[in-house]
Amino acid sequence: MNLTILYRGPLASCDYDCPYCPFAKRRDSTAQLRADRAALERFTAWAHRQTGDRLSILFTPWGEGLVRSWYRRALVELSHAPHIDRVAIQTNLSCRTDWLAEADTGTLALWCTYHPGQTPYRRFLDKTARLADAGIRFSVGIVGLPEHLESARQLRADLPGHIYLWVNAAEGHTYTDAQAENWTALDPLFPFSRHPHESAGQACRTGSSVISVDGDGGVRRCHFVRDTLGNLYDDSFRNALGPRACPLTVCDCHIGYVHLETLPLYDVFAGGVLERIPTAESLPLLTVPRPVDLTFQLPRA
Numbered sequence: 001m002n003l004t005i006l007y008r009g010p011l012a013s014c015d016y017d018c019p020y021c022p023f024a025k026r027r028d029s030t031a032q033l034r035a036d037r038a039a040l041e042r043f044t045a046w047a048h049r050q051t052g053d054r055l056s057i058l059f060t061p062w063g064e065g066l067v068r069s070w071y072r073r074a075l076v077e078l079s080h081a082p083h084i085d086r087v088a089i090q091t092n093l094s095c096r097t098d099w100l101a102e103a104d105t106g107t108l109a110l111w112c113t114y115h116p117g118q119t120p121y122r123r124f125l126d127k128t129a130r131l132a133d134a135g136i137r138f139s140v141g142i143v144g145l146p147e148h149l150e151s152a153r154q155l156r157a158d159l160p161g162h163i164y165l166w167v168n169a170a171e172g173h174t175y176t177d178a179q180a181e182n183w184t185a186l187d188p189l190f191p192f193s194r195h196p197h198e199s200a201g202q203a204c205r206t207g208s209s210v211i212s213v214d215g216d217g218g219v220r221r222c223h224f225v226r227d228t229l230g231n232l233y234d235d236s237f238r239n240a241l242g243p244r245a246c247p248l249t250v251c252d253c254h255i256g257y258v259h260l261e262t263l264p265l266y267d268v269f270a271g272g273v274l275e276r277i278p279t280a281e282s283l284p285l286l287t288v289p290r291p292v293d294l295t296f297q298l299p300r301a
Contacts, residue, residue, distance in 0.1 A: 009215035011036040014063040016118040039215035058274040059089040066095035079104040109137035109275035141166035169193040196252035203261040
């Protein structure tokens with residue numbers, strides 16, 4: 001079985017205090033951190049045992065995982081497992097980077113977010129340079145708030161041309177066409193993020209080849225649908241896997257709508273879905289100005 005897993009344990013603490021994030025500067029107690037570590041180690045041990053499957057794993061913690069040694073260790077260990085095709089994590093890149101030398105760079109990847117005002121720009125940029133020098137696959141992104149536009153332009157100018165800069169539409173923010181054009185000039189895929197996608201009744205890979213797993217092993221089709229499919233650790237989820245339509249009205253988060261079969265994003269991100277890295281061939285095709293509803297008009301490759 002080819003299975004993509006989005007893992008989110010109980011960790012909720014972050015070292016940043018971004019005003020647009022509800023988990024900013026939240027502190028986990030010692031007991032909570034121990035529980036998160038135990039949950040992650042249990043999941044990692046399970047993943048190592050699934051040698052009859054092909055796994056791809058994305059860690060999507062509410063907080064910042066890479067400042068915790070157990071997340072760094074999990075990524076390194078999983079990257080060397082021959083049946084794991086990709087292991088990636090969402091990170092603000094505030095952690096040190098020397099540990100990456102122990103990882104298999106053909107398997108490990110990072111989804112990095114720059115948060116202006118939370119870390120010096122040069123420090124963040126220098127870390128991306130270290131990633132590039134080490135041969136780590138990574139993307140870099142930013143939240144598309146008006147006050148972030150100049151920082152995003154600077155990032156695009158300073159990052160190597162082959163590094164994808166993605167822009168997430170800010171939650172609750174409405175963009176004029178002119179504002180959207182500014183962001184699309186930096187990220188040709190920004191129109192996919194600008195508006196929520198109508199998903200009710202639409203075919204989606206979640207629940208079939210993609211699942212969400214929590215710290216207790218509870219399996220759901222995705223982070224945004226609460227109905228459970230079973231538990232990871234007793235294998236009860238496997239009989240529940242299968243094609244199913246989305247039960248939600250809309251999907252407005254990249255880690256959700258990227259899996260919609262009505263969108264061409266598996267072709268756009270072929271080989272880089274988890275770390276949000278599009279193919280070099282796909283981006284030039286998406287830079288031509290298109291109607292506002294381009295997310296429903298792009299043909300599948």
